[in-house]
Amino acid sequence: MIKRKGEKIMGIISIVLNAIGVGFGALILSVGPSFYDEINEVLKEEGETLPIETLQASVHAFGTQFMVVSAIAAVLSIVGVIFLKTDRRAVLSGILFLVSAVTLLIGTVGLAFAPMVLLFIIGLMSLIRKPNSDIHTSEYPS
Template sequence: MIKRKGEKIMGIISIVLNVIGIGFGALMLSMDQSFYNQINEVLQEEGETLPIETLEAGVNAFGIQFMVVSAIAAVLTLVGVIFLKTDRRAVISGILFLVSAVTLLIGTVGLAFVPMILLIVIGLMSLIRKPKADAYTSEYPS
């Protein structure tokens, strides 16, 4: 039996970071009109303009996407941490961690890179670390 304390701690840290990501998505949804006006002013300095409605719709859509993807990753990570209780399920939890990392990579366009890197490390640790074989097993009669 391998003690997987490091994987569990990093998994909990990743869950907390994903919950913070959900809050970031909610913050994007709560932006007021002055925020969009400032973005439009910056775009006008660059020589481009966008209608405020289009800009607002894009930011709102990305905020919702960020919230949903972070929530999915948090749930997958939580299930993976729960599966780490036994060595037989370590492979399943490693796969769940890697799926969660890929979900964060694609869904947040790489903006959630800290929990993504943590999940890749945890996933590889869960897949690679194997229990040591005992020298004295009951397979061979003494």
């Protein structure tokens, strides 16, 4: 049986980072009207403007998407860490970690880079590391 302490620790770190991502999405949703005015002033300097309603809807949609995708990745990571307890389920755990990494890559447009990289590494480690098979068995002592 392989000790998968590294995968578990990195999995817990990625869960914490995904929880921070959920908080970041909530922070995006809680911005006030002055934030949209500042964005519009920056856009005016570049020669373009957007209606406040359009800008507010797009920021709200991105915040919601960031929260949902981070929450999905956190849940998949929690299930993956739980499945790491046995070697038989390490492959399933690795697949869950890789699916979580791809979800973060696509859903957050690469903004959740740190947990995405951690989950990708954990997924590969879970899939690649295999238990040592002993050449000598109890039937034929060395």
